[in-house]
Amino acid sequence: MQQKLLFLFGEFDNQLRKQKCTAGIKECLLRGDWPTAPPMGFDIIKDGGRRRFIVNSKGRLIRKAFEWKARENVTNEVIRERLEFHGLKIKNNQRISEILRNPFYCGMLAHNMLEGKIVKGNQEILISREIFLKVNGKLDQLPRGYNINEENVEIPLKRFLSCDGCGKAMRGYEVKKKRKHYYKCSTKGCNNNKSAEVLNARFVHILKYFEINVAxxxxxxxxxxxxxxxxxxxxxxxxxxxxxxxxxxxxxxxxxxxxxxxxxxxxxxxxxxxxxxxxxxxxxxxxxxxxxxxxxxxxxxxxxxxxxxxxIELPKKWFFADYHTKQQLQQLLFPSGIFYDKKSDKCRTFKINSVFLYVAYIQQVITKKKSGIPELCLEYSAFSALVAGSRIELPTSGL
Ligand SMILES: [Zn+2]
Structure with a gap:
């Protein structure tokens, strides 16, 4: 009998404790404090007895994920690949979607115990509400298996190419009658335009200098x-x-x-x-x-x-990649893009990613095919001067 009573008291005590606890959690949430561990991307620091959540390096990458989604409307798969490239592994696209939907990242708290109410949190804001809403609007719009506009694949160098005459970015367009694509300077009257097919092929040629095809x-x-x-x-x-x-x-x-x-x-x-x-x-x-x-x-x-x-097989990789991957690759290799001059029909660039530059250079040294990159107006001497003048840049930066 006594044992049973003790047991009942124990139960009651547990119940009480649980209620107190839930009340405590709710109070905590209403104050704007998240009661448990924060989602990925935050560090916990102690600030005068109070826990604070601040954005860490993973969080900064997650911020990029939001920006990619908002600005470029890339797929979750592309986001996952990019994050992995930067060293942040996310197990699947579903998880990406969960991250992009979590209002915690825009400074808000959502919790079962708040019964549908959303509260402003005290954590560091990782992304603005505006971008968060934009991204979530997009998430809802996108049907499954969303694909990027096919047409873009024909003109992957648009905006990456600049006009050598006036410096403006070159657009891509299609002449429907001829079913042909062109790149064109966006300045009115500049008349710098060229067949996309020709310039795409030339770009593949340029990539061949960076391809590793040695034993x-x-x-x-x-x-x-x-x-x-x-x-x-x-x-x-x-x-x-x-x-x-x-x-x-x-x-x-x-x-x-x-x-x-x-x-x-x-x-x-x-x-x-x-x-x-x-x-x-x-x-x-x-x-x-x-x-x-x-x-x-x-x-x-x-x-x-x-x-x-x-x-390894860089030109092939570029050729068969989707539009976004193509643009990514281009930007990675040539951070300031490529300039095209109509009169001389020549391309040039000011900057080549140093890692890739070395790969191309050392390969020419080893195989004794010292050609430089004539398609970019770089003779061997100019090419090696570029190598000598380059500084370390990790290819993960700026993406
Ligand atoms: Zn121009």
């Missing part, structure tokens, strides 16, 4: 060369890293000294607070830069491998 043992040699060159270039970054490490030690020492002086009542609370805040901000800045640099240095080899893999 396997040569590929390994190539890899070693590229990594070695890049490590050489990374030395400057390592110096910067060491300097930052010293600064980091110094700021930590300053903070300890400040605390000591405060404890010893050398300085007033107000002064302590002011300096503490200043030092903390400095410390955070240094730590942020340290993290950035360490990632860049250790990423080099990984990035080189990705680039080399990319370069």
């Amino acid at each position: 396997k043992d040569l590929l390994n040699l190539l890899r070693e060369q590229v990594v070695a060159t890049f490590n050489q270039m990374a030395i400057g970054k390592k110096d910067a890293y060491q300097e930052l490490s010293v600064q980091h030690k110094e700021i930590l020492a300053k903070i300890i000294r400040l605390e000591e002086r405060f404890v010893e009542e050398d300085i007033e609370r107000e002064l302590y607070r002011r300096y503490r805040l200043k030092y903390d901000i400095e410390k955070e800045e240094i730590e942020k830069n340290l993290l950035l640099l360490s990632k860049q240095v250790s990423n080099l080899e990984k990035v080189t491998n990705i680039a080399l893999k990319f370069c």
Whole structure:
């Protein structure tokens, strides 16, 4: 009997606790505080006994996903591929959709316990409400198996090509009667236009210089060369890293000294607070830069491998890719695009991604076919000058 009573009390106690708990959670939500772990993309920091959620590096990539969706209307598959390329693996497209639908990212809270109400949260806002709504409008519009406008595939270089005469981007259009596509300068009266078929074919030719078609043992040699060159270039970054490490030690020492002086009542609370805040901000800045640099240095080899893999059958990959992947590839290789001049019928570029540039260059050195890239008006001497003048850029940046 007594045991049963005890058991009942136990039950009651549990019930009570549960109710208290749910009330607590609801209260917490209404205050704008998320009671459990935040979704992917946020770090938890303690701020005077309160938990705060701030956007971390994954979150910054998720922000990009929202922007890609809003600006380019890309498919979830493309988003998933791009995120993976940047090092963020999402298991499937369904998950991408879930992420893009989660209002937490635009600073709002939705929870069962709020019974349909949406509350403004205290987390850092990852993406504006405007973009969030735009993206979600799109998500709802899109039928399953949504495909990009087929026509675009015929003119993948539009906006990537610029007019060499006036510098404006070139548009793509179709002459329906002839069933032919053209690129055309967007400046009125400039008259710079050219058959899309011809320029697309020329672009494939240009890509061939970046294609790896050497034997396997040569590929390994190539890899070693590229990594070695890049490590050489990374030395400057390592110096910067060491300097930052010293600064980091110094700021930590300053903070300890400040605390000591405060404890010893050398300085007033107000002064302590002011300096503490200043030092903390400095410390955070240094730590942020340290993290950035360490990632860049250790990423080099990984990035080189990705680039080399990319370069195998590059022209074919581009040719058979969908419109968005094509544009992505183009932008990756030639960050400032390609300029076309009607009079001379020539293309040129100002910038080639350094990783790919090296692949093309070292391959020409190894195979002794020192041709440069004549399709881009780069003779071998100009080509190697470009190589010498280039700096490290990870191909993951700017995408
Ligand atoms: Zn023009």
